[in-house]
Amino acid sequence: xxxxxxxxxxxxxxxxxxxxxxxxxxxxxxxxxxxxxxxxxxxxxxxxxxxxxxxxxxxxxxxxxxxxxxxxxxxxxxxxxxxxxxxxxxxxxxxxxxxxxxxxxxxxxxxxxxxxxxxxxxxxxxxxxxxxxxxxxxxxxxxxxxxxxxxxxxxxxxxxxxxxxxxxxxxxxxxxxxxxxxxxxxxxxxxxxxxxxxxxxxxxxxxxxxxxxxxxxxxxxxxxxxxxxxxxxxxxxxxxxxxxxxxxxxxxxxxxxxxxxxxxxxxxxxxxxxxxxxxxxxx
Numbered sequence: 117x118x119x120x121x122x123x124x125x126x127x128x129x130x131x132x133x134x135x136x137x138x139x140x141x142x143x144x145x146x147x148x149x150x151x152x153x154x155x156x157x158x159x160x161x162x163x164x165x166x167x168x169x170x171x172x173x174x175x176x177x178x179x180x181x182x183x184x185x186x187x188x189x190x191x192x193x194x195x196x197x198x199x200x201x202x203x204x205x206x207x208x209x210x211x212x213x214x215x216x217x218x219x220x221x222x223x224x225x226x227x228x229x230x231x232x233x234x235x236x237x238x239x240x241x242x243x244x245x246x247x248x249x250x251x252x253x254x255x256x257x258x259x260x261x262x263x264x265x266x267x268x269x270x271x272x273x274x275x276x277x278x279x280x281x282x283x284x285x286x287x288x289x290x291x292x293x294x295x296x297x298x299x300x301x302x303x304x305x306x307x308x309x310x311x312x313x314x315x316x317x318x319x320x321x322x323x324x325x326x327x328x329x330x331x332x333x334x335x336x337x338x339x340x341x342x343x344x345x346x347x348x349x350x351x352x353x354x355x356x357x358x359x360x361x362x363x364x365x366x367x368x369x370x371x372x373x374x375x376x377x378x379x380x381x382x383x384x385x386x387x388x389x390x391x392x393x394x395x396x397x398x399x
Contacts, residue, residue, distance in 0.1 A: 125160060127159055308338055
């Protein structure tokens with residue numbers, strides 16, 4: 117099934133997602149597991165919402181955002197976009213995403229007109245170029261501000277590399293995820309219609325009883341899966357905002373026969389996305 121027949125999958129996790137980890141190494145490893153799961157199942161957006169049921173940690177939020185964005189960035193742009201920091205102290209042990217937009221180095225002779233690569237804007241002698249990891253800058257037709265990351269479509273390879281900013285229609289593969297912040301869970305879940313938001317909860321209906329509703333999501337453009345924290349469920353987090361889950365919302369227990377007392381957040385994300393991928397891929 118191609119992406120245009122498959123809804124855009126988004127997930128929402130709280131800023132307290134790392135609250136059960138003690139060391140920065142363990143926290144970074146957990147974030148890497150989030151990123152890998154999202155990349156495997158083509159998640160387009162990762163929302164980080166404010167969990168008001170717990171005392172927030174600005175350091176954990178910064179770590180969460182930084183590592184997620186770092187992992188989504190092609191290796192050839194990381195040094196330019198991410199200066200050395202304690203948030204990336206364990207970057208050497210991160211597992212790469214190996215997604216389509218993380219292209220390897222190629223010889224210029226192997227580049228074709230129409231190829232798309234992620235690039236970083238460089239302004240040189242009054243002209244605008246993009247570094248797309250080829251060892252030679254790509255001359256762009258339109259001016260852009262220095263340091264901006266864009267997708268570049270190659271338009272010519274001789275006598276010099278030339279390109280333009282790629283349109284969405286130029287990209288027909290999974291191109292990574294975007295990391296966004298949300299002030300509250302209640303506000304976040306209002307960005308999509310009720311039938312396009314799925315709350316994951318052990319208090320929800322068993323996934324085996326919701327197959328038809330989830331299959332119906334196949335016709336939706338976007339679908340948001342909402343996860344709770346390591347300590348609180350989505351209903352408790354909403355209650356801390358003075359809200360509750362409306363009866364029109366889909367609340368699903370993804371692991372109805374679990375034998376463990378709890379399902380860790382990284383396990384819940386991977387398992388839930390795998391289940392959704394299977395159901396939505398049914399013909």
